[in-house]
Amino acid sequence: MKFKNILMAAVKSILKSRMRSLLTTLGIIIGVAAVIVMVSIGAGAQQQVEQQIASLGSNLLIIFPGASNTGGVNRGAGSINRFTMDDVNMLKDNSTYIKAISPVVRAGAQVIGGSGNWNTSILGVSPEYLDIRSWVLESGEFFTNKDVVARMKVCVLGSEVKKNLFPGSDPIGELIRIRNVPFKVIGVLAEKGQSAMGTNNDDLILAPSSSVLDRLSGGRYINFIQASATRLDQMSKAQEELRQIMRESHHLHDGEDDDFTIRNQADLTDAATATTKVLTLLLGSVAAVSLIVGGIGIMNIMLVSVTERTREIGIRLSIGARASDILVQFLTEAIILSLSGGMIGIFLALGIAYVLNNYSSQPAVIQPAVILISFGFSGAVGVFFGFYPARKAANLNPIDALRYE
Amino acid sequence: MGKVIIETKHLTKKYTVGEVDVHALRDVSLQVKEGEFVAIMGASGSGKSTFMNIIGCLDQPSSGDYFLDGVLTSKLNKNEYAEIRNQKIGFVFQGFNLLSRTTAIENVELPLMYDRQHRIKNPRQKAIEVLNRVGLGDRLDHVPNQLSGGQQQRVAIARALVNEPSLILADEPTGNLDSRTSVEVFGLFQQLNSEGITIVLVTHERDFANFARRIVELRDGKVKNDFMIQNPLIALDELAKLNQMEMPNEV
Ligand SMILES: Nc1ncnc2c1ncn2[C@@H]1O[C@H](COP(=O)(O)OP(=O)(O)O)[C@@H](O)[C@H]1O
Ligand SMILES: [Mg+2]
Numbered sequence: 001m002k003f004k005n006i007l008m009a010a011v012k013s014i015l016k017s018r019m020r021s022l023l024t025t026l027g028i029i030i031g032v033a034a035v036i037v038m039v040s041i042g043a044g045a046q047q048q049v050e051q052q053i054a055s056l057g058s059n060l061l062i063i064f065p066g067a068s069n070t071g072g073v074n075r076g077a078g079s080i081n082r083f084t085m086d087d088v089n090m091l092k093d094n095s096t097y098i099k100a101i102s103p104v105v106r107a108g109a110q111v112i113g114g115s116g117n118w119n120t121s122i123l124g125v126s127p128e129y130l131d132i133r134s135w136v137l138e139s140g141e142f143f144t145n146k147d148v149v150a151r152m153k154v155c156v157l158g159s160e161v162k163k164n165l166f167p168g169s170d171p172i173g174e175l176i177r178i179r180n181v182p183f184k185v186i187g188v189l190a191e192k193g194q195s196a197m198g199t200n201n202d203d204l205i206l207a208p209s210s211s212v213l214d215r216l217s218g219g220r221y222i223n224f225i226q227a228s229a230t231r232l233d234q235m236s237k238a239q240e241e242l243r244q245i246m247r248e249s250h251h252l253h254d255g256e257d258d259d260f261t262i263r264n265q266a267d268l269t270d271a272a273t274a275t276t277k278v279l280t281l282l283l284g285s286v287a288a289v290s291l292i293v294g295g296i297g298i299m300n301i302m303l304v305s306v307t308e309r310t311r312e313i314g315i316r317l318s319i320g321a322r323a324s325d326i327l328v329q330f331l332t333e334a335i336i337l338s339l340s341g342g343m344i345g346i347f348l349a350l351g352i353a354y355v356l357n358n359y360s361s362q363p364a365v366i367q368p369a370v371i372l373i374s375f376g377f378s379g380a381v382g383v384f385f386g387f388y389p390a391r392k393a394a395n396l397n398p399i400d401a402l403r404y405e
Numbered sequence: 406m407g408k409v410i411i412e413t414k415h416l417t418k419k420y421t422v423g424e425v426d427v428h429a430l431r432d433v434s435l436q437v438k439e440g441e442f443v444a445i446m447g448a449s450g451s452g453k454s455t456f457m458n459i460i461g462c463l464d465q466p467s468s469g470d471y472f473l474d475g476v477l478t479s480k481l482n483k484n485e486y487a488e489i490r491n492q493k494i495g496f497v498f499q500g501f502n503l504l505s506r507t508t509a510i511e512n513v514e515l516p517l518m519y520d521r522q523h524r525i526k527n528p529r530q531k532a533i534e535v536l537n538r539v540g541l542g543d544r545l546d547h548v549p550n551q552l553s554g555g556q557q558q559r560v561a562i563a564r565a566l567v568n569e570p571s572l573i574l575a576d577e578p579t580g581n582l583d584s585r586t587s588v589e590v591f592g593l594f595q596q597l598n599s600e601g602i603t604i605v606l607v608t609h610e611r612d613f614a615n616f617a618r619r620i621v622e623l624r625d626g627k628v629k630n631d632f633m634i635q636n637p638l639i640a641l642d643e644l645a646k647l648n649q650m651e652m653p654n655e656v
Contacts, residue, residue: 005518009518012507012511016506016507017506311502312504314502315502315503315504316515316519317487317490318461318463318490318496318498318502319490319491319496319515319516319519319564320487320488320490320491320492320516320519320520320568321487321491321519322483322484322487322519323483323487325519397463397464397465398463398464398490399458399463399464400464402463402498402502
């Protein structure tokens with residue numbers, strides 16, 4: 001047969017059995033779409049976590065009080081040597097690989113000001129904190145070392161706090177009361193969105209660590225220390241240096257365990273991506289199952305239609321078709337069906353991904369390799385199960401194919 | 406009468422069903438010359454279809470030789486068999502065997518699609534021509550289930566004719582048709598035969614066999630009788646008689 005005739009015959013045959021064609025392609029559509037969407041959701045979650053970790057700041061190092069439990073025996077709460085500003089100053093004066101360092105003093109508080117009140121957390125930090133976190137101001141300015149030294153009661157609002165206390169008005173220069181202590185608003189942070197650890201980085205207030213220690217946390221202890229290394233490739237040197245300084249600061253003898261823990265950005269990333277990798281694996285397996293189920297669906301329809309098609313093959317053979325004519329016809333039909341089913345499946349997946357990315361908090365990252373693999377697999381199932389029975393029938397005696405039931 | 410077109414020598418066909426051997430054909434030797442009109446007769450199970458399928462190159466004998474146009478068919482490969490079915494033989498089945506949901510014209514065109522030499526330049530035109538010849542010029546776009554049994558069989562005959570074969574084989578072509586329609590179909594075969602096409606068909610009705618010019622009778626897979634008919638019935642005359650008989654009822 002001429003190529004044009006083959007194509008036309010295939011299209012005619014597909015249209016002749018609309019229901020069968022539809023069911024076959026449906027299997028391919030669902031299989032392809034399911035795999036692409038599932039894997040894209042997994043990839044989206046992973047990318048989200050990675051971005052959030054990156055948004056923690058650059059070359060980030062965090063020092064927590066207490067021994068890391070990976071070190072062996074937990075020595076109990078009593079032995080925790082909490083951090084003070086002395087530790088921070090010691091680190092600042094002696095470190096060489098560190099670009100910026102800041103204490104973090106945390107206090108939760110009811111805040112009154114502007115048009116209402118709001119419960120949020122107050123972070124007492126140093127002026128370098130903004131740089132460590134790579135945060136930017138939307139308006140106003142950040143406090144300076146002078147403010148810290150003078151224990152000025154100034155603060156910078158997170159965007160959500162601003163929205164709640166000063167909806168539609170400019171808070172700069174206004175006074176707010178944190179636990180009844182008046183603080184002057186000097187800046188507002190740009191919106192950042194959800195963080196990797198689930199904390200909301202917009203629902204907070206930054207103030208000089210000295211003022212927070214003085215007025216709000218009522219003590220001299222700071223929760224943890226954040227630092228940022230000068231260079232990414234010196235992270236481990238910086239970490240080791242911090243460790244030595246901290247040991248000195250805490251008067252630890254040789255052989256004594258650290259009473260603090262230093263984490264770097266890579267540790268955090270590893271911990272967080274481990275969960276999303278499990279998620280991706282889970283979604284991927286579900287998708288793989290759906291692809292197999294889709295494949296079985298295609299197979300069933302193809303096999304069921306064999307009786308009808310075997311008669312058709314018998315008729316074609318009896319009027320002079322060669323086995324190769326039959327095979328080419330069936331292969332063409334199967335390829336057209338799986339190509340169009342695969343295409344529709346891909347567009348369906350792209351549509352679902354678009355909806356997810358624009359109307360939900362769950363991002364979906366489409367990966368071309370996944371498109372190709374799922375499309376290829378479903379297509380192969382369609383081709384194989386359409387082609388294989390046809391080949392069997394095409395090699396029969398015409399009369400046996402005609403008699404087949 | 407011209408040269409021999411079909412020649413079988415000691416043809417046998419054995420089917421094995423489970424433990425039992427069924428001898429559908431035992432030693433059938435037969436010659437059919439160009440331009441003949443042969444009716445094969447015999448009881449059900451006597452091997453008529455088996456014989457037709459073998460001489461139609463739809464099936465192969467267990468032993469014995471079949472020469473078609475002087476060519477020993479057992480020497481041919483599968484593709485050459487396909488070419489013979491396509492070019493030399495038009496086969497008409499009892500059950501029509503048309504492609505369902507496919508129009509009459511597309512059914513008739515189909516054999517031309519499988520002609521690798523594209524001997525017929527305009528398939529569509531040729532299909533219309535043969536459909537006109539079998540009297541279905543006004544049913545070109547009907548699909549099989551929109552046609553009566555007689556009309557479907559005419560489409561099948563048109564399909565058998567479209568590649569201009571020298572031999573038409575028909576296995577009980579009127580088996581599913583009423584007697585009047587059957588006579589019409591025999592009329593068609595007589596007309597084709599008068600145009601020089603060799604016809605071998607199976608029927609188990611004596612009345613219809615008399616439209617042919619030679620009768621071969623099979624019994625238990627063997628040729629029982631083989632004789633010429635001196636004065637074959639003319640289908641057109643029989644139709645006229647049928648019309649006369651029906652007339653009084655209609656007035
Ligand atoms: N495919 C087959 N398998 C087994 N036996 C068969 C097959 N086809 C025909 N037969 C047997 O061969 C014999 C001849 O059958 P057939 O040629 O169809 O007879 P007819 O057409 O004269 O009625 C019968 O006994 C039938 O049962
Ligand atoms: Mg029969």
